Amino acid sequence: MVSIATWNINSVRLRLPIVERLLQEEAPDVLCLQEIKCQEHQFPAQALADLGYVHQAIHGQKGYHGVATVSRIPLKEFSRHDWQDNGEARHVGVELLGPGQGMVIENVYVPAGGDEPDRTINAKFGQKLDFLERMTRWADAVDRPTLIVGDFNIAPLESDVWNHKQLLKVVSHTPIEVDTLQRFKDAHGWTDIGREHIRDPDRYYSWWSYRAKDWKANDRGRRLDHMWASPDLAKQAGRHWLREDARDWDKPSDHIPLFTEFNL
Amino acid sequence: MVSIATWNINSVRLRLPIVERLLQEEAPDVLCLQEIKCQEHQFPAQALADLGYVHQAIHGQKGYHGVATVSRIPLKEFSRHDWQDNGEARHVGVELLGPGQGMVIENVYVPAGGDEPDRTINAKFGQKLDFLERMTRWADAVDRPTLIVGDFNIAPLESDVWNHKQLLKVVSHTPIEVDTLQRFKDAHGWTDIGREHIRDPDRYYSWWSYRAKDWKANDRGRRLDHMWASPDLAKQAGRHWLREDARDWDKPSDHIPLFTEFNL
């Protein structure tokens, strides 16, 4: 049994206390973090090693973005893709070496895409779509048991957002993003593990904006974080769960952590 | 008996907890704060009123400088001088109305003066000297029992600094500053209350730089904060003390608070 977690932490240095808390309470074998917002030498490597997460693959940069995969199971850094080719740190891939031998875990932070869902007036939106297209071409060639997790910054289903109609023109839930993500999905036949367990049309959110004074008030959430398995691996997926209560922890991230167990 | 305190707080919003602590532990009748670093509407008026300091005279500005006098004794705002005539908030004067009736308390934050002690290459140094000269002209006309307190940004005596020789060329202890401050003193015959109680050449510091990793290590302090009384009022000065331990409180200011009691 191997358990994997993913969490957009929105600054790992500032939120080390809640990362430690999560690791102590849930003890996943592997934790994939996005938006670590630090350079590799600034990553709290020792603190996480002290909790047993001695195997670490960190792809950081100054101030923004950045991903890290930390593990109690030996792993080997496998790849770092720069699908935008602009030097941003948005991906790290690892291969498990001990239990779960041979499984590949791709940790990705898809660009948010700015405010305006129109690439002619908002370059960031175009970059987001391009990022997904390049990821799609890459997925075509995936030939090993692979789990891709992270903040995709897209909520594909109606039940992935608190108000489908109202969000159709809001970046993260526009038809073009949903279609582009669907093409990525089809390119490899990924299984959306979250939605295997909490099935459409049940409510499933992983993110609530900081901007609302009370995130719970109208439950205006979106499912931006995902765990998708390649067809072979998907068959071995077991339990899947969330820690929604983490949105209420001290100095919370705006995202919550997701977990999946694999029978490996 | 009326007790007065002065403290350069270096952001009153960030350090509200230690301001509250001081008021609870020492309960001065009046507290004069410098470097509140906020506008008047941002001042934590309610929190201090809740502790009984309902009478407040605030002269603030955005981001920098700013002074405030809060009191358990009724007071009337008396004056706001802009001795530099540049709009900076560096002074507020009040008159006590209840106990201590008629006493005037001038709360002042003298410009730091930059790094280079030469007005030809450092305009800030010239502004500091000019500020003091204008304050001197003003002092000439003081005709009521007055206490002037605050961060003068000058350590006049050899025993006011940890190393006289080494600081002779460091802004805050240069001869020209000391001379200029002396002329201010002479203009009204102010009594340096602090030095009436902790007499030269005894060590007396009120400020230790943040830049030293351990402020206590070599005790590299300076006496930048002062409480000076007009001749009539000086006769009624009683106890005078410091809270040097405040330099060790949680998230401390680099200055410590000073206290004087008056038999009024």
Added chain:
DNA sequence: GTCCTCACAG
């Protein structure tokens, strides 16, 4: 070292 503001990003 520790503040502040501002710009930028989410």
Added chain:
DNA sequence: CTGTGAGGAC
């Protein structure tokens, strides 16, 4: 609303 960074001040 909540981060990071840069620049300025002390």
